[in-house]
Amino acid sequence: MASKQSTVASFIESAPPGELSNVLADVKSLVPKEIQSLGSAFKKYNEAQYAIVKLKSGEASLITPYNSISEDKYYDTAHSISFRVDHTSQSASDEEQHTIESPHAGTIRSLHKSFAAASAEHFPSSTIGIFPSDNSIAILLVANKYSPQNFWNGRWRSTYHLNLSSNSVTGSIKVDVHYYEDGNVRMTTSKKVELSSSGADAVVREIAKAENKYQEELNRAFTTLAEGSFKGLRRQLPVTRQRVEWEKIGGYRLGQDIGGGRSK
Structure with a gap:
């Protein structure tokens, strides 16, 4: 049987987009003594979800591996800085100057410029990160859209690795959406991506094409589900073939008004 700590940690690590604070509030109310020992769970969640922190300048930065x-x-x-993170509150502090020690610093700067422009064009709001990784460069993007007043939140995460020897790009796109009005529905989906291109601008153009294609695939899939499988799950109309006037539901006489027969 899983321990209490591992069970609570699993709740945190699987929190839907934009709802970590809600999960944290629940954990504090149910098992307040466990909070101090859950630092690794918050760190794991933040790095996996590419959590965003605000810097002193007001700019955003990512928490990633x-x-x-x-x-x-x-x-x-x-911004050529380093900073410390409180993983529980997702806040940054102790900022210091940090110079990139990589022979690919020029390529990283070029990718920043091109990828920032492309992400601004395709996403209402997004945060990117470009980091050296062995003999490759990691190109990351996270775009969050939260609408709690409409009972849904969503996150788009992209991860690409530009191999500097072969000029090839491999990666994945992950989409996570949670809808919770009168129910609890969560969709998580991902797609692997393989590209071949050279130069920062060309790489970013190919990434944009791949992401546009995936979004179109998702749109078609949702349309098919709505008109097919989902539509078959329930009747559009009750068996009487008449819509129920819900504002009058309190005055209905079950047999006559809804069923069409005479009430007893």
Whole structure:
């Protein structure tokens, strides 16, 4: 049987987009003594979900495995700084200058410029990160859209690895959407991507094409589900073939008004 700590940690690590604070509030109310021992669960969640922190400048930066320096310290190549992170509150502090020690610094700067322009064009709001990784460069993007007043939240995450020897790009796109009005529905989907291109601008163009294609595939799939499988799950009309006027439901006489027969 799983321990209480591992069970609570699993809740945190599987929190839907934009709802970590809600999960944290539930954990605090149910098992307040466990919070202090769940630092690794918050760190795992933040790095896996590419959590966003605000810097002193007001700019955003990512928490990922690719820009980790130590347990709670990360760096940002766009602003040449390092910072510490409180994984529970997702807040940054102790910012310091941090120079990229990579022979590919020029390529990273070029990718930043091109990828920032492309992400601004295709996403209402997004945060990117470009980091050296062995003999490759990690190109990351996260775009969040939260609409709690409409009972849904969503996250788009892209991860690409540009191999500098072969000029090939491999990666994945992940989409996570949670809808929770009068129910609890969550969709998680992903797609692997393989590209071949050279030069920062060309790489970014190919990434944009791949992401546009995947979005179109998702749109077609949703249309098919709505008109096919989902539509077959329930009747559009009750067996009487008449719509129920819900505002009058309190005054209906079951047999006559709804069923069409005479009430007893």
